[in-house]
Amino acid sequence: MEIELTDSIEVSQTYSKSFLLGLYERMVTCRQFEDRVKLLFLEGTMPGTIHQSQGQEASAVGVCAALNQDDFITSTHRPHAHAIAKGLTTEEMMLELFGKSAGCSKGKGGSMHIGDMSKGMVPAIAIVGGGMPLAAGMALSFKLRQRSQVVACFFGEGATNEGAFHEAVNLAAIWSLPVIFVCENNLYGASTAYSKTTRVPRLSQRAEAYGIRGETVDGNNVVKVYEATRQAAEECRRGEGPVLLELLTYRRVGHSRRDPAHYQDKDEQAFWFGRDPIDLLANGLVSSGDVSEAELRDIDARVAQTIEDAVTVAREAPLPTEADLTTDVFAMELNR
Amino acid sequence: MEIELTDSIEVSQTYSKSFLLGLYERMVTCRQFEDRVKLLFLEGTMPGTIHQSQGQEASAVGVCAALNQDDFITSTHRPHAHAIAKGLTTEEMMLELFGKSAGCSKGKGGSMHIGDMSKGMVPAIAIVGGGMPLAAGMALSFKLRQRSQVVACFFGEGATNEGAFHEAVNLAAIWSLPVIFVCENNLYGASTAYSKTTRVPRLSQRAEAYGIRGETVDGNNVVKVYEATRQAAEECRRGEGPVLLELLTYRRVGHSRRDPAHYQDKDEQAFWFGRDPIDLLANGLVSSGDVSEAELRDIDARVAQTIEDAVTVAREAPLPTEADLTTDVFAMELNR
C-alpha cells in the first residue's frame, strides 16, 4: 500500500474559504498553544509533564472537523491538539494545565487527562491504549440507544501493540459499532521506532485481522484527513463501522518535556519537517489565490492574543484548596 | 482459504508402520483417559472440574509427534491430551487428578494445571490466553541461549480475542522467536460460537497482522497436523518463526463437567462426529492393508489396561497432608 505524501495541498473549490480558514485557524491554535505551553514549562511556571504534538495538528483538526458537536472523541497522553480541535477553549485548558479550580477538570485532571464532556471529549486516558475499550463502549451505547453519534478514538501507532487495541477493535467489529479508530502514526512510540515494534509495514493492514475496513492517509494533509474521516463517519452512521484510519504524521518535538528526540533519524526529520501540516495548508490556500498571506497573519495574531489572554487568566485564577481534595470521588456519597 | 476436510486419511509409504501405530496409540490413550476420567467424575470419585478434548486428539498428538523431547509445550484449561501427547504418563496424571501427593504436581495443580517440566510441558495455564506470553518468553530464552529448541503453544480459537494473544504473537514476530502458535479451532469457546466472536473467517489470516506465516489445517487428520507442525518447527529452528497454525477440529463432549453442549449445531455435530480423528487414522491404516483390525484392538486393550492400572494406583495412593500445605511456594524461603 503506497501512500502518496505530497509537498502541497491542492485546495479544491469543493470547500468554502471560511471552512478552510477554520481548519487553518484551529491548527494554528494547536501549534501556538503547544509552543506557549512548552515555554511555560521550560521557564518552570507550569507544573507536571507535557506531551506535545507540534507537527500532528492536521490529524487532530482534520478528524474533528468531520465530526458533529454531539460526536465524541477519546484521546491520549498527547491530547492538547485533540482538545482544541474538538472545541475546548484554550482558556479552560490553560487553567487546567496550571492546576487551577476553573480548569476544565477543576485542576484534578491535568495535561494528560484534558477533557470536557460537554464538548464531546472524554478526559484523555494516559494509559497507552486505555481509551480504546472506552470508545467501543461509548459506541455501544449509541447503538443500543439507536443514536446516530460516532466516536473517534485517537491513539498512537505504539498503542496498536497493546492488548487493549486488539480487544477493543474486535469488539467494535463484531457489533459493527460506530467507532473511527484513528491511529496517529508518528513513527515513534516514545523513543522506539515503529519498525522495531511490528513487522507490518502499514498499520491499516491490521484492520483485516478484524474484518473491517482500514485506510492509510497522509496525516499531514488536513483536507485528506477530513475527507477520510467524513467517509468513515458516514459508514459508521450507516452501521458499517468500525473503520481503522492510519494517519501518517510526525512529531516535530520530543516525546515529553525536554526530550531532544535524538533517536529520530536525521533524513526522516528533514523529510517530515519539510511537510509541516500548517505550511502545507497555508501554501495551498495562498497558491489558490483565494487567500492572502495577510489574512493568514491576521489569524495568527488573533490566535496569539487569545492564547496570551488564556495564560493571563490562568496565571491569576485561584488554586483549589484543601476543601476540594476529597470531592468528586463519588457521584453518590455513602458516609459511613 | 478453503480447507479440504476429507473423510479418510491416505496413509502414504512415507511413514513407517510403527510411527503411525504410535500416533494411533497416543490418540487412543487420550480418548480412553478422557472417557475414564469422565466416568470417575460422574460417579463422584474425582474432585474438581474437568475440561475434556474427545474429538481433538489429532491436534495434540500430531503436534507433539513433530517435536523433540527437549522442545516444550504450553497448554490450557483443556490439557489432558496435550500432556499425554507430550509424554506424561497416565499414572502421574491420574494421580494429579485425584489430588494425590505422587501426582505430577503433588496434587497442588490439578486437572487445569497438569504439566511436567521434565517432559517438556509447562503446567497448563487455565487463564485463557495466559500461556501465550509465557511461550514467547520461553522461546526468547532459547534464542538468547542459542538453543535449537522450539515451543508449541496450544490455545483455543476463543483465546485469539484476548489481548494476550495479540501481544504474545507480536513479540514473537518482531524477535523471530521459535514458537509454533497452535490454535485448536473447535468452533466454540465454552458455549459461544466462533462466528459470534470475530468477523474473520479463518483465524490463520490473523497471522498477516503480525507479518508471520499462518496456515489452516484439517485438525482431525493427524498426519496433516504432524506435517504442518514439522514444517513449522523447521522454520522456527531456522530462525524463521513464529508460525500460526490453525487446526480445525471439534469437541465431541461438553465444555466442562456435565455440559450437554446443546448450543452445538446438530448438522455441524453430524458432520464432525463423522470425522472422528481416531477413526480417520484407523480406517486409513486398515485400508492401506498394512495394519489389521486385530492389531488396533490389541492396542486399544493394552491402553485400557494401562489406564485401569493408573486408576488403581491413583485411587490407592496417599493424599497430601497438612505438612504439604505451605511448601513449594518459594524456591528460597525467607523466614522472618
Added chain:
Amino acid sequence: MKHQSIVEALREGIAEEMERDPDVFCIGEDIGVPGGFGGAFTVTLDLEKRFPDRILDTPISELGFIGAAVGAAMMGMRPIADVQYSDFLFLAMDQIANNAAKLRYMSGGTIKVPLVLRAPVGATGRGSQHAQNMERFFIGVPGLKIVAPSNAYDAKGLLKAAVRDDDPVLIFEHKLLYGSKGARAESGTTNASSDVPDEDYVVPLGTASVRREGSDVTVLAWLLMLHESLAAASLVEPGISAEVIDVRSLAPFDWQTIGASIEKTGRVIIVEEGPKTGGVGAELAAGIMERFPDKLIAPVTRVASADIPVPFSPVLENLYRPDRQRIAAAIRDITS
C-alpha cells in the same frame, strides 16, 4: 414472598431492573447463549429470551468488554458486567482501577460511571487460577464501591442498589453460595437461600448487618465465611456469646454497625477466605484499632487462609479455607 437461591434472586433482580430501566444491559462471556450456561453459574440463564438485545455475549476479552462497559456507563447506560471467575479481573484491572474508579475525579466531577461488575470468588476444587478471593485487590482503589452478599435477599437488594447507584459497584459473589442447578451445580455448597419479598426493595450499599446477637466477641465475616462463622458461634454456645456481623459492604465499611458491636463485646475476630497477608481483614483490623481503641479489651485477631496459592487437592483446599472449627477455636482463644 418466595424462597429463592442467590442465583434465582440475582436473576430476578437483574430482570426487574432491566424491565424498569431500558438503559440497563448485561455484558459478559457465555451469559446469553441459547442452550448455554447463563454465565458460569447460571445467573443470567434464559434472560436473553426476554431481553434479546440487552444480553450481550462477548468474545473472551475481559479488558475489552469491561472497558466497554465502563465506556457505556460513562454515557449514561447502566451495564451489569459479568466475569466468569473473579480471578480474570486481573486482566481488566486497568479498566477498573485506572478508568472506572478515576474518571469522575479526573473529570472534576462531571462524569458518572454507573457500572455494576459481578464476580464470583472462592476456592471450589479448580486449582490456583479459578479460586481466589479477589476482594483484597479492590478495597485499596478509591472510587469503587464493593459489596458481597451472603444470602438471596441481600443479593437481590444489593444488586438493585448497585444498578441504581451512580458509581461503579463491584459485587463479589461466592460460588458455593449461589445454589446453581443442573449441569453447572457445584458440590460442597452452603445453603444461602432466603425469603425474598415480591415487592421492589433495595439493600442500601455501605451497610453491614448483625446476623446473630452476642455479647462476648464480635465476629466479622462475609460471603461463605459468614456462614462458617455463624456455625462456629453455635459451636461455642452456650459458654460463649458471639455476635456475628455480615460485613457485606467492603467499600465503604459500615463503621457504625461494627463500632456499636465492639462497644458491646470489646473483642473482634475477622474471618476471611484468602491468604491472611494483605487481605480485607487487614484493613478491618487496622481501622478498628484506629477508630475504637478504647473499646477493645483484646487485640483484634484474624482467621484466614495460609499465605499460599490455592491448592487443588481437596484435602489441601479444605486446610486452606477457614472453617467453623478454626473459627470456634479462635473464639475460644480470644474469650479465654
Added chain:
Amino acid sequence: MKHQSIVEALREGIAEEMERDPDVFCIGEDIGVPGGFGGAFTVTLDLEKRFPDRILDTPISELGFIGAAVGAAMMGMRPIADVQYSDFLFLAMDQIANNAAKLRYMSGGTIKVPLVLRAPVGATGRGSQHAQNMERFFIGVPGLKIVAPSNAYDAKGLLKAAVRDDDPVLIFEHKLLYGSKGARAESGTTNASSDVPDEDYVVPLGTASVRREGSDVTVLAWLLMLHESLAAASLVEPGISAEVIDVRSLAPFDWQTIGASIEKTGRVIIVEEGPKTGGVGAELAAGIMERFPDKLIAPVTRVASADIPVPFSPVLENLYRPDRQRIAAAIRDITS
C-alpha cells in the same frame, strides 16, 4: 567507595550482574534505544552499548513482555523487567499474580521463576494514572517477594539480591528518589544518594533497617516517606525520641526488627504514600497487633494519603502526599 544516586547505583548493579551472569537480561519499553531515555528514569541509560543483545526494547505491551519475562525466567534466565510507571502493572497483573507467583506451587515445586520486576511509584505532577503507589496490590499475592529501596546503597544491594534470588522479586522504586539527570530529571526530588562500596555486596531480601534510633515511638516507612519520617523525627526533637525504621522489605516483613523496636517504644506510626484504606500499612498495623499486643502501649496509627485518586494540581498533590509536618503531628499525638 563512591557517592551515587539511586539511578547510578541501580545502573551499576544491573551492569555488574549482567557481567557476572550471562543469563541476566533487561526487558522493557524504551530501555535501550540509542539517543533515547534508558527507561523512563534513565536507569538503563547506555547499557545497550555494553550489552547489545541483552537490553531488549519491547513494543508497548506490558502483559506480553512481562509474561515473556516470566516465561524466560521459568527456563532459567534471569530477566530484569522494567515498567515505566508502576501504574501500568494493572495491565500485567494476570501474568504476575496468576503465573509468576503461582507457577512454583502449581508445579509442585518443580519450577523456579527468578524474575526481577522494577517499577517506579509515587505522585509527581502527572495526574491520576502515573502516580499510584502500587505496592498494596501485590503484598496480598503469595509467591512474590517485594522490596522498596530508599537509598542508593540499598537499591544496588537489593537489586543484586533480587537478581540472585530464585523467586519473583518486585522492586518498587520512587521517582523522586532516583536522582535522574538531564532531560528526564524530576523536580521536587529528595536526595537519596549514598556511599556505595566498590566491592560486590548484597542487601538481603526480607530485612528492615533501623535508620534512626529512638525510644518513644517507632515510625515505619519506606521509599519517599522514609525520608519525610526522618525529617519529622528531627522536627520533634529534642522533646520526643523517634525511632525510624526503613521497612524496605514489604513481602515478607522483617517482624524481628520491627518487633525489637516496638519492644523498646511501645508505640507505632506507619507512614505510607497512597490512600490509607487498603494500603500496605493496614497489614503492618494488623500484623503488629497480632504479634506484639502486649508490647503496645498505644494503638497503632497510620499517616497516609486521602482515599482519592491522585490529583493533578500541585497544591492538591501536596495535600494528598503525607509530609514531615503531618508525620510530626502524628508523632506528637501518639506520645502525648
